[in-house]
Amino acid sequence: MGHRLADLFHGRRRLQVGALLAGPVGWLVIGYLGSLALLLVAAFWSVDPLSGATVKNFTLENFESLVNEPVYRTIVWRTIRTALLVTLTDAIIAFPIAFYMAKLASRRGKALLVVGILLPLWSSYLVKVYAWRTLLSANGAIHWALSPIGLDTPGYGTTAVWLVFSYLWLPYMILPIYAGLERIPDSLISASEDLGAGPFTTFRRVILPLSFPAVVAGSIFTFSLTLGDYITPRLVSNDQFIGNVIFSNIANNQPFAAALALVPIVVMIAYLMVARKLGAFEHV
Amino acid sequence: MRTQQANPARTAWLIVGGLLAAMLLFAGCGSSSNSSSAGEEMKKVGKGEGSLDLISWAGYVEPEWTKPFEQKTGCKVSDKEAGTSDEMVELMKSGQYDGVSASGNATARLVAAGLVDPVNVSLVPNYKTVFADLKNQPYNTFEGVNYGIPHGRGANLLMWNGNDVKPAPDSWNIMFDPKIAAKYKGKISAYDESSYIADAALYLKFHQPDLGIENPYELNEEQFNAAIELLKEQRQYVGEYWSEAAKQISAFAGGDVTVGTTWQYQYFALKEEGVPVKASPASQGFLPKEGATGWSDTWMISSEAKHPNCMYEWMNWIIEPKVNAEVAEYFGEAPAQELACEHTANPNFCSEYHAEEPAFWKRVYYWETPVADCGNGEEDCKDYNDWVKAWTSIKG
Numbered sequence: 060m061g062h063r064l065a066d067l068f069h070g071r072r073r074l075q076v077g078a079l080l081a082g083p084v085g086w087l088v089i090g091y092l093g094s095l096a097l098l099l100v101a102a103f104w105s106v107d108p109l110s111g112a113t114v115k116n117f118t119l120e121n122f123e124s125l126v127n128e129p130v131y132r133t134i135v136w137r138t139i140r141t142a143l144l145v146t147l148t149d150a151i152i153a154f155p156i157a158f159y160m161a162k163l164a165s166r167r168g169k170a171l172l173v174v175g176i177l178l179p180l181w182s183s184y185l186v187k188v189y190a191w192r193t194l195l196s197a198n199g200a201i202h203w204a205l206s207p208i209g210l211d212t213p214g215y216g217t218t219a220v221w222l223v224f225s226y227l228w229l230p231y232m233i234l235p236i237y238a239g240l241e242r243i244p245d246s247l248i249s250a251s252e253d254l255g256a257g258p259f260t261t262f263r264r265v266i267l268p269l270s271f272p273a274v275v276a277g278s279i280f281t282f283s284l285t286l287g288d289y290i291t292p293r294l295v296s297n298d299q300f301i302g303n304v305i306f307s308n309i310a311n312n313q314p315f316a317a318a319l320a321l322v323p324i325v326v327m328i329a330y331l332m333v334a335r336k337l338g339a340f341e342h343v
Numbered sequence: 344m345r346t347q348q349a350n351p352a353r354t355a356w357l358i359v360g361g362l363l364a365a366m367l368l369f370a371g372c373g374s375s376s377n378s379s380s381a382g383e384e385m386k387k388v389g390k391g392e393g394s395l396d397l398i399s400w401a402g403y404v405e406p407e408w409t410k411p412f413e414q415k416t417g418c419k420v421s422d423k424e425a426g427t428s429d430e431m432v433e434l435m436k437s438g439q440y441d442g443v444s445a446s447g448n449a450t451a452r453l454v455a456a457g458l459v460d461p462v463n464v465s466l467v468p469n470y471k472t473v474f475a476d477l478k479n480q481p482y483n484t485f486e487g488v489n490y491g492i493p494h495g496r497g498a499n500l501l502m503w504n505g506n507d508v509k510p511a512p513d514s515w516n517i518m519f520d521p522k523i524a525a526k527y528k529g530k531i532s533a534y535d536e537s538s539y540i541a542d543a544a545l546y547l548k549f550h551q552p553d554l555g556i557e558n559p560y561e562l563n564e565e566q567f568n569a570a571i572e573l574l575k576e577q578r579q580y581v582g583e584y585w586s587e588a589a590k591q592i593s594a595f596a597g598g599d600v601t602v603g604t605t606w607q608y609q610y611f612a613l614k615e616e617g618v619p620v621k622a623s624p625a626s627q628g629f630l631p632k633e634g635a636t637g638w639s640d641t642w643m644i645s646s647e648a649k650h651p652n653c654m655y656e657w658m659n660w661i662i663e664p665k666v667n668a669e670v671a672e673y674f675g676e677a678p679a680q681e682l683a684c685e686h687t688a689n690p691n692f693c694s695e696y697h698a699e700e701p702a703f704w705k706r707v708y709y710w711e712t713p714v715a716d717c718g719n720g721e722e723d724c725k726d727y728n729d730w731v732k733a734w735t736s737i738k739g
Contacts, residue, residue, distance in 0.1 A: 106728070112456055130736040189593070196597030214529075215583060215599065293535075297584050299738050307537075307735060310429035311452070312728055 099324075102317035113313060121318035131304070135322055138300045141217075142285035145224040146232075146278045152225070153232040153277065158266075160233075161240035162248075176230045184227070188294050191223045195295060219295040224285050231280035239273020240266070275339035282330055286323045384461040384488075385651060392650040394419040395657055398434050398443040400640065401426075401588060402608055402674040403494070408666045416660075418653035426587055427536055428710070435459070438647040441654040444494055446638045447482030448538050448710035452727070454485050459643040461488045466655055469662045472681045476701045482711055483641045491641035492658040493679035495671050497696075498630060498637035498707045499534075499542070502610055502622040503602040504595065511621060515631050517602055519546045519573060524580040532591055532603025533577065535584035537727070537734035538710055541636050542604065543570040543577075545708060549633040559636065559708050561717035567725045567733070574737045584738065588612070595620060607675030634706035671696070 068075050102121055105114045125131050160172045179187065192215075194200050201212040213219055243266065251261040289302025301323055308316040334340070395418045397404055404422040413419055423440065425431045428449040435443055435458045445453055453459045464470045470492060477483075477493040484490065503512060508527070516523050518531055533539060544559035547569055556566050582600045585591035588609050594600045595609070596618050605622065613620045623631060642661060644654045660666055664682035671678035672687055677698035684693035697703035717724035725733075 107455075124732075128732075128736070130739060133739060134735075189589075192590075192593055193597065196593070197599045198597055293586070294590060297581065297738060299735065304735055307429070307731055310433045311731060 098317050099321060100317075101314050102321055104314040106312045106314050121315045124315070125318055125322075131319075134299050134304055135301060137298060138286060138302075138323075139326060141220060141224065141300070142282045144221055145228065145285045146281045148221070148225045149229050149232040149281045150236075150274055150278060153229060153236050154274070157233050157236035157240055160237050161243075162245070176233050180230055185290070187227060188223060188291055191219070191226070192295060195219050195222075216296045217298055220292050220298060223291050223295055224281075224288070227291070228281040228284050231284065232274075232277040235273045235277040235280075236270060239270045239276070243269050272338045272341055275334045275337045279331070279334055279339065283323075283327055286326060384463040385466060385655065386463070388466050388655045389652045391416045391418045391653045391656055393417055393653075394421070395442075395650050395653040396440045397422045397657070398425050398431055398440050400424070400444055400446075400674075403444050403640075403670065405670075405673060407673070408660075408669055412657065412660050412666075416653065416656045418650065418656060420657075428538070429536070432456075432458075435645060438645065440645055441648040441650045442642055442644050442657065444640050445491070445643050446640050446710045448712050450482045450490065450641055450643065451485070451712040451714065453643060454490055457646055459490060460646045460648070462491055462644055462658065464489050464492070467492055467659045467662075469659050469664070469680060472664075473662060473679050474681055474698070476704060477639060477679050480639065480709075482639065482709060491643040492662060494640040494642055494661060495667070495674070495676040495679050496637065496639040496704070496707070496709065497607060497676035498635040500605045500607065500610055500622040501602075501631050501635070502595070502605040502613075502620050504598075505619040505621045507601040511623075512602070513623070513632055515542070515546050515633050515635075516550075518580075518604070519543065519577055521576060521580070524577065527602055528580045529582045530599075530601040531577075531581045532594060532600040532605070533581045533584050534604050535586040535738075537730040538636070539604075540567075540570050540574065540730055540733065541708065541710070543573045545636060546633055547573065558711075558717070560711040560713050561724050562713070563723050564725070567729070571733050571737060578737060578739070592616075611675055630703075630706055634708065637707040637709050639709040668692075671698075 068078070101113065103117050103119070105116065105118050105120060106112070107114055156172070156176075160169055164172060195212050195215060196202070197212065197214065199212060205211055213222070247265055247269075248261060251265045256264065287302055289300055289306050292298050292300045293303060301319060305316045305319045308319065397420065399422055401424045404420065404424075409420040409422075423434060425434055425443075428446050431443055431445055431449050432452050434440060435453060436456070443449075443453070443459075445459075473493050477496065479489070483493065501512065501515060501517070503517075505511075507530070508517070517527065518524055518533065524531060534542070540562075541559040544556055544562055544566065547554055547566070548556040548559060551569065554566050554569055556562065562570060583590070583594050585594065585603075588606065591600075591603070591605060591609050592612050595603075595613050596616055610620060610622045642658045644651060644658070648654050661670065662680045662683075664680050665686045667678045667680035668683040668686035668688075671683060672689065672692055675696075677696040678684065678687075678693070681699075684698060687693060689695070693699055713725060713727050713730050715722045715724050715726040
């Protein structure tokens with residue numbers, strides 16, 4: 060039996076590759092893209108108001124109410140704005156840390172920093188958000204630390220959402236930038252200095268252009284993770300994000316929830332196209 | 344290299360295009376089938392199937408009374424706690440559970456979607472002594488057919504921090520009247536679900552009788568809009584909307600909010616933590632003067648139950664006088680079983696929770712699913728989807 064199987068594959072290159080890839084590609088197409096397509100098909104259906112059962116007739120009413128009711132525009136814009144803000148914040152915080160790790164730290168220091176950055180990823184997402192709830196509380200640690208200098212905790216709200224997201228996704232920004240910076244040969248930096256460039260010029264003309272694709276790659280994580288999240292806004296603010304509206308509609312109006320789910324997908328496609336233009340996929 | 348770089352993009356576009364085409368194709372040729380079939384009720388309870396999968400509210404399925412149940416019937420209980428009625432409906436759609444402790448704002452939806460079967464109450468001996476005003480109610484009986492076994496009932500509480508809110512409020516106006524609510528701006532805790540619209544409607548029923556609101560779950564356009572306006576005005580005073588009990592507990596414990604609408608579960612949890620909370624009605628013996636929204640929960644059996652015999656055993660067990668007393672005291676609600684009052688650890692429990700006073704419960708408006716057809720034959724009431732959409736717009 061084993062021999063016959065081996066004979067069958069012998070010299071047939073396409074069959075070999077096909078058999079090897081059938082599993083993973085099948086999973087991708089059926090399990091992933093297929094279910095995604097099914098979900099999105101539902102966006103063109105409607106719902107029986109009482110039972111929540113789907114009525115499978117083609118209609119555009121979900122998209123009409125999505126476009127016509129101002130509250131959804133507000134929510135979509137809020138979500139995108141927060142995602143951009145979080146991405147920018149993380150990029151600004153992550154770059155110096157990654158630069159220190161890649162170029163300045165000793166081997167031991169590097170290892171310690173990598174562990175330190177990965178460590179928070181070991182604990183549960185919910186634990187971290189609830190910990191932030193405690194920190195931000197009216198009588199919490201932030202209030203305690205800031206009140207001597209006349210400041211106070213921002214409390215729960217939009218600022219809290221921005222803080223918590225920036226904290227949660229920071230590792231996903233640091234790691235790609237670190238990988239990108241590591242790949243820049245030190246000799247390029249020395250050469251730049253030898254040719255008379257100051258540190259600022261070296262950074263602007265050499266390091267930044269070479270590491271920019273890595274920053275964009277990291278931003279894909281921070282941006283898409285913020286775009287899809289609904290638990291953090293729900294726990295540390297009264298703000299609704301796209302995910303929250305999907306969540307509140309999923310039990311009784313799946314078609315409308317599906318139409319809403321299209322919004323982040325469209326935004327992400329646009330974002331990825333811009334990222335591609337900026338060269339995020341060239342050296343990865 | 345250049346040509347290879349162009350290819351992935353083209354492939355990606357092909358996939359996206361293909362998906363879009365497939366979507367439109369699927370969406371266009373779907374048929375409008377409505378598969379809500381009326382299920383059959385059981386004729387005879389047979390031998391238990393050895394296990395039981397339940398969906399419940401937190402505090403309804405606890406080892407204190409599931410262990411003896413398992414010993415007696417051999418049905419091993421596994422329980423999934425749900426946070427909201429929407430979540431319960433969603434979980435029931437999976438078809439993986441035998442039964443659910445559904446509140447009135449889920450029951451009609453479960454029945455209409457064909458997710459639950461009628462219950463043959465003659466197979467549940469303890470049903471005979473369930474309080475009469477819990478039987479054959481619009482949230483557990485549909486077109487004369489019983490769809491479940493009452494579990495217990497309670498009113499949604501008005502809770503406040505005794506140190507910060509004085510004197511003790513006796514009306515929901517502390518949350519809804521702008522003049523009074525302004526005093527607690529940013530310290531008010533409101534429930535984060537569309538059914539909270541009924542709380543506003545109940546307030547209006549009392550304070551604006553000319554709107555003619557009878558039942559806060561049956562609202563026509565004008566009444567509905569008035570309730571939405573009230574909630575939009577309330578929005579600026581709300582510190583936090585809560586949907587997870589844990590979220591509200593941490594907010595009261597941390598001093599972020601001082602007054603709000605709550606359930607018994609959070610009230611007792613906060614008392615245990617030593618937070619000086621007070622609440623009405625049960626613990627104080629009165630309702631806010633407008634009355635309150637509340638719930639009356641019903642155990643329902645899934646139409647796809649894999650362990651129907653165990654489920655019938657469970658529905659009888661949970662209203663066994665002793666067990667129902669235990670459950671009611673654990674959670675802090677009025678029992679459904681008349682005879683339970685003789686078994687409570689606290690001998691005054693039933694009178695404290697007004698379990699035996701129908702007049703008290705007349706002022707509690709149990710959660711219902713809003714439907715367009717609200718009894719006047721005109722189908723002019725706002726339905727559940729309208730409520731959900733309005734709730735999104737209130738929060739903004």
